[in-house]
Amino acid sequence: MTFSFKTLHTHGRARTGTLTTPHGTVYTPAMTIVATRGTVKAVTARDLLELGVQLVIANTYHLMLRPGAETVETLGGLHEMMAWPRTTFTDSGGFQVFSLGSSIRDGVGKVGSIFPDEDEESSRPAAPQGASLVKIDEDGVAFRSHIDGSPQRLGPESSLRIQAQLGADIVVAFDECTSPLDSYDYTKEAMERTHRWAVRSLDAFAKYGSGAQRIYGIVQGGAYEDLRVASAVTIGALPFWGCCIGGSLGKSKADMFDILDWTLPRLPPEKPRHLLGIGEIEDIFQSVARGIDTFDCIIPTRWARNGWLMLTPPAARAEYPDTPQPRCHLNILNAKHDTDRAPIDPHCTCFTCRNHSRGYLRHLFKTRELLAYTLATLHNVHYYVQLMAAIRAAIARGELAALYHAYTGRTLTVA
Amino acid sequence: MTFSFKTLHTHGRARTGTLTTPHGTVYTPAMTIVATRGTVKAVTARDLLELGVQLVIANTYHLMLRPGAETVETLGGLHEMMAWPRTTFTDSGGFQVFSLGSSIRDGVGKVGSIFPDEDEESSRPAAPQGASLVKIDEDGVAFRSHIDGSPQRLGPESSLRIQAQLGADIVVAFDECTSPLDSYDYTKEAMERTHRWAVRSLDAFAKYGSGAQRIYGIVQGGAYEDLRVASAVTIGALPFWGCCIGGSLGKSKADMFDILDWTLPRLPPEKPRHLLGIGEIEDIFQSVARGIDTFDCIIPTRWARNGWLMLTPPAARAEYPDTPQPRCHLNILNAKHDTDRAPIDPHCTCFTCRNHSRGYLRHLFKTRELLAYTLATLHNVHYYVQLMAAIRAAIARGELAALYHAYTGRTLTVA
Numbered sequence: 001m002t003f004s005f006k007t008l009h010t011h012g013r014a015r016t017g018t019l020t021t022p023h024g025t026v027y028t029p030a031m032t033i034v035a036t037r038g039t040v041k042a043v044t045a046r047d048l049l050e051l052g053v054q055l056v057i058a059n060t061y062h063l064m065l066r067p068g069a070e071t072v073e074t075l076g077g078l079h080e081m082m083a084w085p086r087t088t089f090t091d092s093g094g095f096q097v098f099s100l101g102s103s104i105r106d107g108v109g110k111v112g113s114i115f116p117d118e119d120e121e122s123s124r125p126a127a128p129q130g131a132s133l134v135k136i137d138e139d140g141v142a143f144r145s146h147i148d149g150s151p152q153r154l155g156p157e158s159s160l161r162i163q164a165q166l167g168a169d170i171v172v173a174f175d176e177c178t179s180p181l182d183s184y185d186y187t188k189e190a191m192e193r194t195h196r197w198a199v200r201s202l203d204a205f206a207k208y209g210s211g212a213q214r215i216y217g218i219v220q221g222g223a224y225e226d227l228r229v230a231s232a233v234t235i236g237a238l239p240f241w242g243c244c245i246g247g248s249l250g251k252s253k254a255d256m257f258d259i260l261d262w263t264l265p266r267l268p269p270e271k272p273r274h275l276l277g278i279g280e281i282e283d284i285f286q287s288v289a290r291g292i293d294t295f296d297c298i299i300p301t302r303w304a305r306n307g308w309l310m311l312t313p314p315a316a317r318a319e320y321p322d323t324p325q326p327r328c329h330l331n332i333l334n335a336k337h338d339t340d341r342a343p344i345d346p347h348c349t350c351f352t353c354r355n356h357s358r359g360y361l362r363h364l365f366k367t368r369e370l371l372a373y374t375l376a377t378l379h380n381v382h383y384y385v386q387l388m389a390a391i392r393a394a395i396a397r398g399e400l401a402a403l404y405h406a407y408t409g410r411t412l413t414v415a
Numbered sequence: 416m417t418f419s420f421k422t423l424h425t426h427g428r429a430r431t432g433t434l435t436t437p438h439g440t441v442y443t444p445a446m447t448i449v450a451t452r453g454t455v456k457a458v459t460a461r462d463l464l465e466l467g468v469q470l471v472i473a474n475t476y477h478l479m480l481r482p483g484a485e486t487v488e489t490l491g492g493l494h495e496m497m498a499w500p501r502t503t504f505t506d507s508g509g510f511q512v513f514s515l516g517s518s519i520r521d522g523v524g525k526v527g528s529i530f531p532d533e534d535e536e537s538s539r540p541a542a543p544q545g546a547s548l549v550k551i552d553e554d555g556v557a558f559r560s561h562i563d564g565s566p567q568r569l570g571p572e573s574s575l576r577i578q579a580q581l582g583a584d585i586v587v588a589f590d591e592c593t594s595p596l597d598s599y600d601y602t603k604e605a606m607e608r609t610h611r612w613a614v615r616s617l618d619a620f621a622k623y624g625s626g627a628q629r630i631y632g633i634v635q636g637g638a639y640e641d642l643r644v645a646s647a648v649t650i651g652a653l654p655f656w657g658c659c660i661g662g663s664l665g666k667s668k669a670d671m672f673d674i675l676d677w678t679l680p681r682l683p684p685e686k687p688r689h690l691l692g693i694g695e696i697e698d699i700f701q702s703v704a705r706g707i708d709t710f711d712c713i714i715p716t717r718w719a720r721n722g723w724l725m726l727t728p729p730a731a732r733a734e735y736p737d738t739p740q741p742r743c744h745l746n747i748l749n750a751k752h753d754t755d756r757a758p759i760d761p762h763c764t765c766f767t768c769r770n771h772s773r774g775y776l777r778h779l780f781k782t783r784e785l786l787a788y789t790l791a792t793l794h795n796v797h798y799y800v801q802l803m804a805a806i807r808a809a810i811a812r813g814e815l816a817a818l819y820h821a822y823t824g825r826t827l828t829v830a
Binding site for chain 2: 042
């Protein structure tokens with residue numbers, strides 16, 4: 001068997017492990033770098049390998065629209081097309097259908113995963129505003145493309161068929177993604193539909209999936225404790241290879257941590273657990289402490305393209321000495337970096353910090369030079385890769401709280 | 416002495432040589448890759464080194480406006496700022512003042528050098544249309560910034576002072592760049608002013624230049640034989656370290672080749688000769704055959720970002736079998752590349768061709784993914800580096816005409 005998931009160390013509910021696929025072994029906890037349209041924006045596959053990136057996540061919704069699942073399949077599937085020899089995920093497209101292929105939920109469906117915005121058209125729906133563009137029935141979802149307004153459908157069968165064509169190592173069941181503003185009754189109804197779709201996703205995966213893929217289920221249930229518990233029990237009992245925590249994670253970080261506390265103890269410990277769309281430093285630590293193995297988030301790459309460049313804590317303290325809580329990034333567009341010959345972070349060993357000054361990066365950002373986005377992405381992805389390695393080491397040594405305190409100045413309970 | 420220029424082989428008027436600066440030896444003929452604002456768009460310094468790029472050219476006009484010459488100097492100069500350890504040129508800014516800092520010459524001043532367009536604001540002057548924004552007097556040129564309309568001045572002294580601050584290995588005298596539409600009388604007047612500015616550029620270079628720089632003069636004279644001859648004799652006799660051929664190179668390729676035939680025999684053979692802003696395949700061969708040592712041109716990088724990807728001749732013949740004259744590039748946006756699993760060019764050994772298909776590149780271009788511009792630039796720059804190496808080898812073997820025929824299907828006279 002070419003797939004395996006093994007726990008190496010535990011520390012409270014936190015754990016390290018190995019997630020092995022036909023494309024290599026991922027050391028967990030790990031950050032999945034976002035490659036929405038089959039590319040991590042602004043960097044080459046070689047850059048990613050050299051940075052130590054272990055896995056990337058592409059998106060069913062985006063790739064079905066452009067270039068189309070058949071085209072990706074003809075081009076050899078995601079790995080060959082991207083020249084990416086390591087592990088690949090695809091998300092099912094459920095979240096994007098509800099956030100991008102829609103105008104009825106604008107502004108309320110952004111919790112849980114923020115990577116739909118990775119597509120530059122995301123805030124400009126092609127269809128008239130106010131029209132209800134997403135129609136949900138038992139079969140699936142009808143929606144309009146956010147690119148050209150063309151009518152589209154996606155459901156468990158089509159999502160899994162497309163994911164088989166894309167050919168990622170790990171695929172995900174098709175789900176309905178609710179909003180934090182949805183009522184208890186609607187969230188329950190949607191969750192139950194998601195559970196029925198989970199069974200159909202497993203059937204479709206058995207039909208379409210190559211033997212070289214594995215499927216994760218998605219736990220839904222919004223911010224309602226009994227629903228999250230019910231969903232964790234249901235999804236955990238189905239023969240998925242791993243479990244995602246998806247959907248609305250509430251209205252605050254406290255809500256999100258509660259949801260993880262309700263959910264994770266109900267999931268089978270032998271299965272890997274992926275938290276969709278989360279990536280702030282504090283959230284990573286808090287989620288890892290509760291037993292999450294993998295994440296995906298646009299923060300490393302999106303922040304880079306905004307000019308928000310990550311700082312390790314000693315660098316952050318030197319940079320912002322008067323801030324009681326050290327910042328985790330600087331804004332390179334700040335005028336004070338104009339003539340600064342220092343690197344982003346004197347503690348960083350990435351290509352950008354070894355070679356270029358803040359002043360040069362600011363010039364590249366001010367003039368919108370393409371190299372700005374490449375250099376910034378190299379730095380931020382390097383930061384996340386190193387952060388996750390430090391977290392794995394801290395779990396192995398039983399020192400996760402100390403590492404969290406070093407990064408945030410705050411206290412983490414590991415139990 | 417850390418600077419030297421030596422001829423290694425001659426073949427008719429064509430020659431190979433070594434141009435040595437404190438930042439390494441350039442084997443000539445060589446293509447200078449354009450780094451207008453202190454970056455070769457979309458690729459890192461490491462990429463350039465690995466591609467075998469020998470020298471890059473940055474621009475005084477662009478850098479004096481953003482980030483400013485003082486800032487570049489504070490950041491350690493061009494080499495340190497760009498992390499570029501090899502040879503660097505700067506153009507004097509003369510051409511850009513007349514083409515970008517102006518609206519009176521719009522559309523007529525684009526011959527000779529096309530890299531001002533490299534700045535994305537070039538076609539959107541900030542000042543009102545129709546206003547005469549460029550005022551020439553004996554002292555220099557007053558113009559308005561194409562970015563914010565602010566009043567600016569540039570002349571021999573300020574250009575050379577700025578070029579000393581930028582710190583390139585090779586700097587260039589400040590000149591007035593005339594248009595092919597200018598009269599004989601005006602072209603003569605401008606040329607004579609350029610000659611007076613050449614002397615002042617030398618004086619300013621002696622005052623401001625570090626010992627680690629050398630200066631090229633610029634031959635002007637438009638498409639008028641007696642003026643080109645007079646300018647070549649005048650500039651050639653001044654104590655410049657090398658000579659550029661600049662300004663209007665006429666209205667056709669035939670005009671340009673005539674201008675080179677008038678000019679090059681009058682230049683001292685021991686000095687290196689740079690042809691400003693030229694880079695089409697045919698033009699490179701024709702210019703090399705007449706004795707040009709170095710070029711700069713935006714074609715490798717600009718065409719890449721347009722999706723025009725270079726094809727070596729056998730690949731071009733296979734791609735376009737019905738074309739009597741093989742094309743030198745394909746347009747990756749062409750729908751026929753949609754599902755093509757082949758690389759751009761099966762004969763190419765660049766990173767892009769070793770790893771990615773035409774179909775994937777088309778997808779990246781269609782979705783405007785930043786990786787598109789990086790992969791295309793890597794390919795096109797690789798093509799030009801390999802082309803120049805092949806030209807050097809052909810000169811050494813006395814086979815330049817055969818190589819030209821292989822690339823273009825046409826005949827080249829080497830005499």
